[in-house]
Amino acid sequence: MSSQFKLDSACPSGPIESRWDNHRFEMKQVNPANKRKFKILVVGTGLAGGSAAATLAELGYNVTSLCIQDSPRRAHSIAAQGGINAAKNYPNDGDSIYRLFYDTVKGGDFRARESNVYRLAQVSNNIIDQANAQGVPFAREYGGHLANRSFGGAQVSRTFYARGATGQQLLLGAYSAMNRQIHAGKIDMRTRREMLDLVTIDGVARGVICRNLITGELERYAADAVLLCTGGYGNVFYLSTNAKASNVTASWRAHKRGALFANPCFTQIHPTCIPVSGDHQSKLTLMSESLRNDGRIWTPKERDDGRPGDQVPEDERDYYLERRYPAFGNLVPRDVASRAAKERCDSGYGVGNSKQAVYLDFKDAIARDGEDAVRAKYGNLFHMYEKITDENPYQRPMRIFPAVHYTMGGLWVDYNLQSTIPGLFVLGEANFSDHGANRLGASALMQGLSDGYFVIPATVCGHLAGANLQPVTTSHEAFAAVEHEVREKTDKLLSIGGSRSVDSFHRELGLTMWDKCGMARSESGLREAVDKIRGIRESFWGDVRVLGESENLNQSLEKAGRVADFLEFAETFAVDALHRSESCGGHFREESQTEEGEALRDDENFCYAAAWEFQGVGNDSTLHKEDLSFDYVKLAQRSYK
């Protein structure tokens, strides 16, 4: 690929309200009878992949769907707790499509694409209608109408929810829509398959190579379009709220085949997670942002106050979010709340044994509304907290601390969700476009379902109708060549026979990432990170021990492949963080802050999406810039005070 190409976002022009309509009208169409002639491969069955597969099959396309889990219902969207935003304005509190658009652009600290975000806000209402029609049991008021609650970064109540399991219910809705199409024979569903590489022919995505995780066989799938709906890369930090199988492999291998990777350093550190309890920790558990509707965050006013939280009197508590941000209080956006918690702990006000925690307290809510009312809203979250910590949060304040949660960066896509490889589309968390440098709570579910139910069905036909695709089968030599490369990599991992487990390398990488590329980043730290990542990668390939065989279910081998990719990807992550010397959203450079310690953007030099082109492992990637313009939401210092 030439490194001189220009990124074309394919965004329509004209008034922002009519861009999506005009774009769809101008898009080439595939007539209903011809749709069955096109084969579409959907990798991943979370909210984006599940909704896309179901909808494309309904339209008549020939869909094959792949997932890494034993059932499409288990994709990690299932774990999303708090809710999904929509601009319904049911509470009559002044919400509108424009306000949701405005809040999302501002919440993303002006690093998202206006056209995409407006479209997202436009289709948000259709998502709620769609999910409701599927039988998703949203929370309701006594009159039978849908209930709303508030989430961070907004001063209206626009979040729809199903107790603390909104992601589960929305995913089961998409799963049920898929099931209907599987039953009708329109989706060929393949479970326990891991995509290990992308096959391109003449520069166009035409299929993938997968490993059957039960038999270990490598399988070839050919298609006219490939949709990556493979989620985020938070597990590069080892400890995150992501599921254990969440990984960057599908995205990374597509990147190595020519898809640019945008803003990899934009990571969301979620403020309210259960703190780490020891070295054995294998993952972190989120406590939903919805808890900040009723919970109040505080630390003692005295440093190293050793008293249990419930014994600290009211006037000795510092409700620091309410103090610093009176307008938004406990509902400031996630990046702001996380940094504020870190600041308190770094200054010596942290609580609990590790001193790396702050309190989230429901005392006032329980006194006001009663324990039953609090249980009705948050019962499953409180139950989970008690299971993990052995403490009763109805009686003692929860201890919480920020943890890696979501990744705003991802494969670069244009307005059609197409990557820089024609025919390769990227949906949901795996792409980069809608959340800028910080995602607002309850917006991930909205984006995944928007991409799958409403955007891709309208945009994929542009490629199918316009690209003059020739029929391709899996006997094409390109499939054999890529399969050979995948097999060599697998064989190599099994043959090293070193002394250290895959997990030990992953933990080492995670510590480096958290330390140097976490909530606060600096030039010297990031340079150190690059060196360390290279070192870990080198020792991995010399000393990893992967037991078992390739022709069988082999979880160590699966992990080894994923960690190998994380070790390459991490370097691009750190390089991106190093080059962006401004602070924005979740990316906080210590060198760039206001006097009050808030993130200080540098719009003159960094008002762009950074899209990296792969140039070989260990070589410097080439930076391409997509300039961002803000015609509607004017660039301004973000303030929640």
Next chain:
Amino acid sequence: MTLNLRIWRQKDSHAEGAIESYELPGVSSDMSFLEMLDILNEQLIGKGEEPVSFDHDCREGVCGSCGAMVNGQVHGPDTETTLCQLHMRRFKDGDTLQVEPWRSAAFPVLKDLVVDRSSFDRIQQAGGYVSVATGSPPDANSVPIPKDDAEAAFDYAECIGCGGCVAACPNGAAMLFTAAKVAHLKKLPQGQPERERRVLSMVDTMDKEGFGACTNHYECTAACPKGVPIDAIATMNREYLRATFFSKEGV
């Protein structure tokens, strides 16, 4: 603490399996059960033995991937708890824990603690949905749904599909799993148009997949990590009987 583990090891679906014993020192009471297995696997890799395979993913009790019999109990001794949310503070130094996969003809063992639960997906594919195409359904507030109905529907819809109900049932029945979906959609107006064909088709598939029948042991609901109510089964039986009379498409 130090534990004596007795774990089912089976190379693949064709091989004979057997219980293997392992002594595991250094278990902390703050660990989850799966983190304890992680530590065991690190120890096994150190000795050059293949680690124990087990399904797991979210590790926060909602994906439904994990599950095993611990001393004969589904997901271990705690109520309303998945295996990943079971913590080692529940056990004490010197305890012996026998860990086995779900046992059911409809869930063949694939390797060690990993079983094939695709029969569950096929039951859902047979009718666990509302046939609504993506497009322009009516405004979500156009049909009010009583709060209590929505809450009850959620209680059924919360099923995570782990398979614990089948493993707990002396008959290996999937009644609670199947009934949870039937009862969820029965509670809501959206589920009414396909009410008869849904229950007939799902029950038919459940039987064909080799699951047993319910004889009212209530073990399923006791083992269920989400506490799916047992009355779902009564609802399904009633719906099934009703459908045999009212279905226009035949049984």
